[in-house]
Amino acid sequence: MERKDLIILGAGLSGLSTALHHGGDYLVLEREERPGGLTRTEDIDGFLFNHTGHWLHLRDPRIQALVEDLLPGGMVTVERRAAIYSNGVFTLYPFQANLHGLPRDVLRECLQGAVAAAVQRASRKDAAPRNFLEYTHRHFGDGIARHFIVPYNTKLWGVSPAEVTAEWTQRFVPIPDVAQIIDGALGMSREAMGYNASFLYPAQGGIETLARAMYGRLDAARVRMNTRPDQLSTEGRWVSFGGDRLAYGALVSTLALPDLVELTIDAPDAVREASLKLRCSPLRYVNVALDVPAPLNGNHWIYVPEARYPFYRVGSASNAIPGLAPPGQSSLYVELANDHVASQAEVVASLASFLKEIGSIEHERQIRFAAFREHPWGYVIFDRHCAEARATILDYFASRGVLSIGRYGGWTYNSMEDAILDGLRAAESLARPA
Template identity: 45%
Template sequence: MTEQRVDVLVVGAGLCGLSAAVALADRLRVVVLEAGDRVGGKAASRSRDGWVFDCTGHWLHLRSERVRRFVLELLPPEAWVEIERRAAVRVAGTDVPYPFQTHLGALPKETVRDALRDFVEARIDDATRSDPPRTFAEFVERRFGSTMAALFFVPYNEKLWGMPLSELSAEWMGRFLPDPTVEQVVSGALGLDAHLAGYNARFLYPKTGGIGALAEALAARLAPGVVRLRTALRALDPSGRRAVASDGTVYRYQRLISTMPLPDLVAACDHVPPQVRAEASKLRAVDWRYLDVALRVPPRRPEHWIYVADRDVPFFRVGSYSNAHPPLAPPGKGSLYVELSDREGPLAEEEVFDGLVEIGVIASREDVAFFEERRIPRAYVVFDAAWNRARSIVRDHFARAGVETRGRYGRWTYNSMEDCIADGLDAARGVDDGDA
């Protein structure tokens, strides 16, 4: 076996791992192990016949000035386009602007009446209670009332998660679910501007190369050989600060930053306390299946993405890469990503394209040049009752052993691309401070 000594070993060449490596590599010996054949993780892109496809929609929403500066040093401002979101919600066969909860005026008057009544009653009831919601199902009922919950929040999210919302906790949503005031909901019901944009109202996107251009720019800042593609972490001994890669190389490291999924990190270690191994077994995630669709013509609707709550439509969201950035398709053509509700069964191809016709995204199957079925393992971690305690015990175990677990899967959470970059920069700062 070849042995190599490094200051910092980074596991995973997604946005988090690469950001940490870039922040450290100018002064420390850094190696990045990546099991896949390209950098970027789920923020990678692929192309075919002039179409560029991401791993479903990846739009860069920046709130942090620190991350914005870092990103614009990688790719200058002229390498980006800034896009104002166009999104809609499909409920009960009706198109409603996004966010749904502040555009009730698009619904039939009787539905608006019921939604407003239930919303106000739910807010009054919630204000009198001191106990927090225990489940996601309870949260949406208490925040939005039974009518809005039944129309959109429950069916859409059950299609997305593939499970009843009673199995999910209420503690994960944070900024990702726009939470309007009573005035904003009433204003939207009356057709007035409710001034509730949500966290993703504007976003950046690379002019060329798809979202994968961001990860490629990060990797380009590292010296040749720093990133080891097709090289997974096979075994880890945190107490001895020793890692074995799939190519047989043994790495002796001073610091380790891992972005690999927590259950896989536990599995790579021989000596893990039984309680930690038991808690890791409770960490769940849902896989996704989606279609990349190349169109002979632009999409028939202008939205960047549409949330589809109707249970008779076999997908929960359809987005258009080319509506957001036309150069992602050849001139005069278009592209879609279609996120399917059914993860496992035979592809219901006819039903999917009938659904796209029904909601007006394509005119007929003749619009389709080709499509490819894709899968995303562990697309979202599951925020069930065991989630927070289990991930905390596992992460604390590795932190005590000098292993910093970062990123979406190292933290076992839901976060944005900006969050992943920030987490990588924070991990690098921890190394500099001697804390990682």
């Protein structure tokens, strides 16, 4: 049987990064016709679409240096323009720190709730919140929970925040103190809060430009496209595909964890049972082209928490990078709610009325096309079974010399930078003597 030192499953950012940082005798197996995974860019009639947003936020100096090396001068920095549309008005993102502009009764409810929550936090030493719903009420108060955080996240996950643990929130949900909430309510918010106040994006070609640059540094003969493994034996240390069987020294998988378990012929029952407990909301979205130049009041994305709309976020990549749409036109990505699955006709009608309501279009005819897309893996649902089930599976694979990494391989909520870092760390750990 032919043998490779390293087999990498999947050529998304984490698989590409593993190969890039490992070098040596590796082979990447990718089921699609080109690399990039979730960061591939789709061209429809000259409109370039990503799998919804895909703005690059870099914190790690090694990844900053890598991106600069891969695309010297090829990235533009964009100051985030994000808003929330609720109660018929726009407010700035993040909602909790920018209540200014909300109707008076909503504002009062949010402020009273925030103050009551702060008093309660100061006067009582409560046990840690049991779930994300409790966490939200405790940190932001009932009004902010009711008007934004709970409905928005319910649409995104398709399940109540009461089913979700609070563990993932620290990095992604900015927590202002009461003084900041009051400043924000008075329109005196001083700083852009949150993890993504500005971002990078390739000047040309959509976000796929980054994956292409990484792929360009690899030996193309070591990356096999249109190849989907059909069996993996962790005992025999081989992978089979299309009648071939290939032995490996080490294996890095970036496949979604349940898919890796299914592929593994010798996975024990405990691992198969754990895999059945993993839950993830699908990614359902619409790529839309408009015959108007700058929709969404110029925002890059808008959060839409209210249940009356079958989408939770609408973004415009061309508002950030005009070259992503033909001159005089623009693009939208519309991320569809998972708690209520609306028909395509309902979505288009609702989107048209939303765009008219906010003044982005005058007629439905200005929507040139709406292309619906679906991807099985979107957002991991961190319910009470998740951490244990994930650990059971990852520990099993690690004990068999298989590293499962990346957003769905690591079964986590991560960014493009995290995926690249995962690959770098996997390559580093393989280089260390056992």
